[in-house]
Amino acid sequence: MIDHITVPALDETGFVVLDPYDQSRDPEEWLDLEYTVWRSSGVTRFAPLTSYAGEIECNGFWNHTPPRPDKDGVWIASQVERAAHLVRRAQEPGAGVGRCRVVELQRNEYADAVYNLHQDDNNRLNPEGTGWVVRAFFNLTDDSDSLLLLRRDRFDPSTELRIPLPAGSRVIVDTQRFWHAVWHRGDAPRYSLITSWESGPALEAYIRDHHGVPHTARVPLDAAMVEHAQRELHRRLEERRQTMAALGAAFVSPER
């Protein structure tokens, strides 16, 4: 059976936390970029550094003609000029880069993040025998109270892992294995560099060199808040289903 090439370090749990790389004293790198409104998990804007053809837009490469997998992103010259350091960081492993962008996320509530949980679609059209696409999340701002939520089961909070996002935190996630979203508790927007990387020996060496650990400490949350968020999740999904049904459209969960 042919399969995709994966990285053993990610096979174990589906994510690794690397040692931090703090670039928070360098904010003009992301503040000077050109942002575009792109509806994702929460109130967001995106500054793409790569795209399907080098234009400033964020659509999945598979939505273009001809479609292609989330690989071989074309660097956007006007953005690269303003963010040489971010580009270097995305290229550092030497792994193939697909979509690469800075996301700006506004404050939200835990229940919003739970509703926003989604799985990515990075491996659509990805040919077997080539590298499985995973995603790197580099936190640029210092958001120590904010959490990257990862759930194996969308509806089961006991499967939830919570990774704090201080300045410089670096996490690589198989985002098709995990339902994921960020609970951002800061008043100022959170900025993060998100890069799609192709799995293979280069990424494996990078994870090893930066001491990737496939575990994270437990972060307990208030049980009543978690229960409230679960009720909200079901309520909002039902509300959405009814809205879509009224429009005669098929229910589409907020995935991307």
Ligand SMILES: [Fe+2]
């Ligand atoms: Fe995602």
